[in-house]
Each structure stands twice: as C-alpha cells, then as structure tokens.
Amino acid sequence: MKIALLGNPNTGKSSVFNLITGLRQQVGNFPGVTVEKKTGTLQIDGNTHTLIDFPGTYSLYPRSKDEHVVYTVLSDESAEDYPNVVVVVVDQSNLERNLFLFSQIYDLGLPTILVLNMTDLAQRNGLSVDTDKLKTFFPAAHIVSTNARIGMGKERLMTAIADMAKAPPSRRTPIPLCPIDDITCQEQEAEARYTFIHQVIDSSLSRIETEKKASVSKLDRLFVHPVFGYIIFAAILFIVFQFIFAFAAVPMDLIDLGFAEFAGWLSHALPSGVFSDLLCQGIIPGIGGVLVFVPQIALLFFFISILEETGYLSRVVFIMDRLMRPLGLNGKSVVPLMSSVACAIPGVMATRTISDWKERMITILVAPLMSCSARIPVYTLLIALVIPKTTILGIFNVQGLVLFGLYALGLVAALLVAFLLKFILKSRDKGFLMLELPTFKSPRWGNVGITVWEKVRVFILDAGKVILAISILLWALATYGPSESMKKNIAKAEKESKALHLTKAQTNHRVASAKMESSYIGHLGHFIEPVIQPLGYDWKIGISLITSFAAREVFVGSLSTIYSVNETDDVNKRLIDKMRAEKRPDGTKVYTLAAGVSLMVFYVFAMQCMATLAVVKRETNSWKWPLIQIGFMGALAYFGALITFHLLS
Amino acid sequence: MSAKLSEIKNGNCATVTSIVDSSIRLKLMEMGLLPGKAVTVLFRAPLGDPMAIDVNGYILSLRLDEAAMILVEEPSLAIA
Numbered sequence A: 001m002k003i004a005l006l007g008n009p010n011t012g013k014s015s016v017f018n019l020i021t022g023l024r025q026q027v028g029n030f031p032g033v034t035v036e037k038k039t040g041t042l043q044i045d046g047n048t049h050t051l052i053d054f055p056g057t058y059s060l061y062p063r064s065k066d067e068h069v070v071y072t073v074l075s076d077e078s079a080e081d082y083p084n085v086v087v088v089v090v091d092q093s094n095l096e097r098n099l100f101l102f103s104q105i106y107d108l109g110l111p112t113i114l115v116l117n118m119t120d121l122a123q124r125n126g127l128s129v130d131t132d133k134l135k136t137f138f139p140a141a142h143i144v145s146t147n148a149r150i151g152m153g154k155e156r157l158m159t160a161i162a163d164m165a166k167a168p169p170s171r172r173t174p175i176p177l178c179p180i181d182d183i184t185c186q187e188q189e190a191e192a193r194y195t196f197i198h199q200v201i202d203s204s205l206s207r208i209e210t211e212k213k214a215s216v217s218k219l220d221r222l223f224v225h226p227v228f229g230y231i232i233f234a235a236i237l238f239i240v241f242q243f244i245f246a247f248a249a250v251p252m253d254l255i256d257l258g259f260a261e262f263a264g265w266l267s268h269a270l271p272s273g274v275f276s277d278l279l280c281q282g283i284i285p286g287i288g289g290v291l292v293f294v295p296q297i298a299l300l301f302f303f304i305s306i307l308e309e310t311g312y313l314s315r316v317v318f319i320m321d322r323l324m325r326p327l328g329l330n331g332k333s334v335v336p337l338m339s340s341v342a343c344a345i346p347g348v349m350a351t352r353t354i355s356d357w358k359e360r361m362i363t364i365l366v367a368p369l370m371s372c373s374a375r376i377p378v379y380t381l382l383i384a385l386v387i388p389k390t391t392i393l394g395i396f397n398v399q400g401l402v403l404f405g406l407y408a409l410g411l412v413a414a415l416l417v418a419f420l421l422k423f424i425l426k427s428r429d430k431g432f433l434m435l436e437l438p439t440f441k442s443p444r445w446g447n448v449g450i451t452v453w454e455k456v457r458v459f460i461l462d463a464g465k466v467i468l469a470i471s472i473l474l475w476a477l478a479t480y481g482p483s484e485s486m487k488k489n490i491a492k493a494e495k496e497s498k499a500l501h502l503t504k505a506q507t508n509h510r511v512a513s514a515k516m517e518s519s520y521i522g523h524l525g526h527f528i529e530p531v532i533q534p535l536g537y538d539w540k541i542g543i544s545l546i547t548s549f550a551a552r553e554v555f556v557g558s559l560s561t562i563y564s565v566n567e568t569d570d571v572n573k574r575l576i577d578k579m580r581a582e583k584r585p586d587g588t589k590v591y592t593l594a595a596g597v598s599l600m601v602f603y604v605f606a607m608q609c610m611a612t613l614a615v616v617k618r619e620t621n622s623w624k625w626p627l628i629q630i631g632f633m634g635a636l637a638y639f640g641a642l643i644t645f646h647l648l649s
Numbered sequence B: 001m002s003a004k005l006s007e008i009k010n011g012n013c014a015t016v017t018s019i020v021d022s023s024i025r026l027k028l029m030e031m032g033l034l035p036g037k038a039v040t041v042l043f044r045a046p047l048g049d050p051m052a053i054d055v056n057g058y059i060l061s062l063r064l065d066e067a068a069m070i071l072v073e074e075p076s077l078a079i080a
Helices: A013-021 A065-074 A092-106 A119-124 A131-137 A154-166 A183-204 A218-223 A228-269 A274-291 A294-310 A312-327 A331-340 A344-353 A357-369 A373-386 A398-424 A445-479 A483-499 A504-518 A520-535 A539-547 A554-562 A571-581 A593-605 A610-620 A624-648 B025-030
Strands: A002-007 A025-029 A036-044 A047-053 A085-091 A112-117 A127-129 A142-145 A205-207 A435-437 B002-004 B013-019 B038-044 B051-055 B058-062 B070-073
Touching: A002 A013, A002 A065, A002 A092, A013 A025, A013 A036, A013 A047, A013 A085, A013 A112, A013 A154, A013 A445, A025 A445, A036 A154, A047 A154, A065 A344, A085 A092, A085 A154, A092 A112, A092 A119, A092 A127, A092 A183, A112 A154, A119 A127, A131 A142, A131 A183, A142 A154, A183 A205, A183 B025, A218 A228, A218 A312, A218 B038, A228 A274, A228 A294, A228 A312, A274 A445, A294 A312, A294 A331, A294 A344, A294 A445, A312 A331, A312 A398, A312 A435, A331 A344, A331 A357, A344 A357, A344 A445, A344 A610, A357 A398, A357 A610, A357 A624, A373 A398, A373 A554, A373 A571, A373 A593, A398 A593, A398 A624, A445 A504, A445 A520, A445 A539, A445 A554, A445 A610, A483 A504, A504 A520, A504 A554, A520 A539, A520 A593, A520 A624, A539 A554, A554 A571, A593 A624, A610 A624, B013 B025
Parallel strands: A002 A047, A002 A085, A085 A112, A112 A142
Antiparallel strands: A025 A036, A036 A047, A127 A205, A435 B058, B002 B070, B013 B038, B013 B070, B038 B051, B051 B058
C-alpha cells in the first residue's frame, strides 16, 4: 500500500514521518522533477507499506517548485506515486488554516487519515477539539490525535493505517480540482472553503479560556530587535563557524592521512601496473577527496537544522529580507549563502525553499562565489608562499588579514553580481515572501540527526560521482601522453638522476615530474600558457589550474607532483621552498607577490568545481545556467587576476 | 476608516475588507486572509519591512508591498 504524508509546513509532519518509519527511510526524487522525495517503510501485521513524504504546502495549488509536485501527483491517478491512502498532519493549535489543505485533500475522495498533531501546544493555548463533531463534517476520515515530538500517538496512527489496509474504504466521488491556471476558480474555491471551515470551527473547536490577545513573545522582541537582532545573528554565525572549523579539522586530517596511507600501502602491496596506478593515484585519492568534506558538511547541517527546528531560522529570514532585496535576493537566500561557505553543493540545494524563480536563480548563480572549504588549502599555501609573516599596528597578523580579505572579496563579489543579475534576469512574477514564523520549540535530536544524515548522503552520492569521475579522467590525462616524447623525457630524467647520484625515492619523484610534463595534461598546460601568462602564471601553474576542476584543493597535490615533492612529510613546507626557488628561463622568480596574489584572486572567483556545476544543472534542469556560471565567473577570475597582477608588479 | 494593512501600527488590530486583485491574492486568501478576518500587527523587521501579523493564532510575515495589497478597516476607537 502506498501512503502519502501531507500537511502544512511547521505542523510536525517530519516528526510524524520519523515516528512511524524510524530510520527505515530513503531519499530520492519524484519522477521527472528534482524535488526531493523521502520514502519510508512500515510493517503492519506482516505487510509492508510505503510512506511517501510530500513537501509541506498550504494548498494543493502550488506556489513553488517543491509544492508543484503535490498537485501533479494527486491530480493524476496514473502517476507513479499516486497513493492508496493519504495521511494529513494538521497543527491543532492552528486548525483553521490547516483545515484548508485538509479539506482540499479530503475532497479528492481518497481514503484519508487526519492526524491532529501538537496536542500539547493546543492545550497550552486553551484550545480543545471535539473530534466527534469534527467527524460529522468529514465522515469518511479517520481522526487520530498525536504529539509526535514526544512520540505520543504512534500506536493510534498505526492502528488507523492497519484498519485502512484491512478494509479499504470505498472510493468517494471526488470533487474535481480547479485547473492549475484558472486563478478565478481557485479564488472562488478558497472563499467557499473558508466559509465551510468557519462552520466546522464554530461547532468543533472550543476555547477554554477567553480569547487570548495576540502578543509578541519575549524571544521575538529580542530576535527582531533593530540592534540585538543583528548582533545575535552575527554571534550565532561566528560561533557556528568557529565550531565547524575547530571540530572538522581533526576528522578531516584523519581522512586525508588515512587515504594517503592506504593508497601508499596498496601501491606497494599490489603488483605495479596500470591497474594499481589507477587505484592508488586515481580512484582512492578521488574518494578521499569527496569524503574529506563530509565532517564540515555534517557539522554545518547539524547547526542549520537545530536553528531550523527551533524556529529561529525564519526570524533570520525575517530580519535579513529587507537587506537582501535590493540585491535581487530574498531573506531565504541567507541560508544557502551561509552553507556555501562550507560547500556550494548543499548551498545550491538549499535554495529550493525560495519560491520566486528569479530570486532563486540569482542565489544559485552567486552561491559558488562564497569561499568554500576546498579553497582553504589553496589560500593557505599561497599566503604562506608570498605574504610576509609580519604584523601591522602591532596586533594584526598580515597573513590573517589577507585570508579574511579573500573571504570578504568572495562575499562582496557575490552581492555585486547578484545586484547586476537583478537587472539582467527577466521574470514575469514579482517576488514574494509570505512566510510563517513558527512558534519557538526545543529541537528534536532525532530529526536533527536524520537531516544531517540525508544531506551527507546526497552530497556523497551527487558530488561524489562527479568528483570521482573527474579524478579518474585527470589521472588518465596526467599518466598518458604522446608516447614518443614521454619515453624521451622519462629516459632523460632517469639519466639526470643517475648523474646527480639521487636516491631511489628522489629519482622516482623526478621521473613522475617528467612524466607529468610530457603527459596530455602537461601539453594542455603548455597550450594554455600564452593565455595565462598575462596573469603572471607559467605552464606548471596552468596544469594545476586544469586539475583543480576536479576539486580546488587538488591544486596543492598537482604542484607537489610537478615540483617532485615527497608526499609523506610536511608537504607544504617543502613545496613552499621549491616554489620560492622556482625561476623563469630569464632568471626572475615565478612566485612573486604579484603572481601569488593574482592566483589567490583567480581562485576566489573561478568556477573550478565540476560537482557544483552538475548540481546546478540538476537544480535548474538545463545546461544553460551552469554554462553562464562558468562564463561570468571565469571572466571575473581572469580579469580580476589580470588587474591584480598589473597593480602589484 | 479604510487603510492598507501596511499602514497599520504595531500592536493594532484591523479587519480585512478586501484584497487588491493581483498575482498574490489567491495565496493571501489561502493563508487565511479573507474579508472579515481580524488580524493584529505584531512587529516589524528592523528596517520597517517586512511586518509580522497574527492571523488566528499564527504569525505570518509579509513584505510591505504584499501587505499593501490588503485593504483593512481599523475599528474606530470609542471615545468616552
């Protein structure tokens, strides 16, 4: 049996879902669209039923991409996800608006279970629902009351589902929905429905206390305060990022080290050959390159989902909306942009809550300009290389200031580009906000855990596939080359090593470096050299720019290979020494201050992340937007680096 | 006295009289804002926009230009 779970946002729908399915859930997409579909299974009397969680919505008539799927599935009996039974979760403390969606669904004629959730909140507000009277208005519905947050009512709901499975109620004649583009029909329906709902409320809802006057809670006074509101938000952001960077560092280093050790061990254990190379230099580092971001992403979504569960996040949207709007963004753009500081992939995915097409598009397009964690290794290396370790005014560490400046540059660029896009993108509809500010609640740790798990899974599956594929491709390009010149170069490197009396390890590194130079990627590096020369780069940097397309931090690894640095101990320090000593044919230094800073600026702006491009393609359903993104970010990177180089040299 | 919802001061009540025909009228209606509904303006964001109103016990935030689509009547203050 297929069971659809529906309801307004903020009704505890996901708590109900988690309550009856536990961890037996899967995340996928609704067929043909990129809307996330959570399905779970439940066992009743030996039968397995599938529960499908639909996006939270206020009406069957959609106003965002996510909500559209509810209308599409429920209006088409042949749809793959068309349910046998619907479970509608309503917030008992807010019955009037919740019954709107419920009555729409009830009219579809499907067997329906009405879950009256949040009994505690309703009681606290002095509300009580007479379910017998309620049932007279919806005679075919099963009515169950729950408090899913504390696990109350699970048995009752399971029994109701079991009853439906045992004796499916006969199909009622459906009252047809309005056509999706007939607004007049829908408005008339809304009016008629609320008139009906008022009758329902008058007869079945009683207020124990006299009508409570609407008042502003103390927390809201604080969170939307003109001064404290922003201070609190800034403080929360600061703490969250402190935690992320402090706690993610250890597991990230362990993953990094673990994969390097494993690849090293395996390359000795396996007979040498193409297969061993592919595994140890392509696939294993590729998987490591994906997993290394998991700690940061998990921590970020841990905090974001706590903020969301408590209801605080919608206050952030509320106080930021007016500031974001002149830039063509929405208050809801804040979370995607925040997430992008860890990784643009979950950031782009988080834009789905923005119902306005144009505001969502702009958010997606500028999100990758926020400096993500993959840029950190690049920044760290380059700063250590060209920025002196001095302080100004006695307290400010120059290296730290430059790092801060790079983050600020990304943020400013994102906001400026958003501002320009506001005039470029055309949209028929005006953006709107219309956001519910839910009551404050303490977070449910089970829900937080499940959200984190889902985000990590999606990242590994979505980004992982692309990063892995690109890693293998780049490995092949770096390993193979026109055989003649390759053989010649390797022989030359071996001869030189012998003449210099190098150790076996040193010889190997020299050969690897020669191999890379004469590989296809080496040729590509030479090929693009004329284009990047004005920015202060040589072909070796060119190679690293190309390999960065797998993931930006690959930059460091590529340079290590090119400069034949042993990868075991203190790579950065020895790589920096080699890079400092690197000279052009005319004897001048390659990594001057100008070239170094130009390279940093390039990495701030350039769209060097295939995984993000793949996600943008998926989210926008076309290659047009990722291509536009490569184009404008590439132009920003090139000209930004060009100007920087000429200003500093 | 007729006014736009966006003009109502914080803490005041108003009753919806009509909603200007626009692309968001249906959505406002679905959120429970129909003629005859009494709402209370709760607070505004730091720059005065958006505003938050109480609709039957839940808090809805609206941008000022969205709220300007909602025409309301303020209950005339009884002068003792």
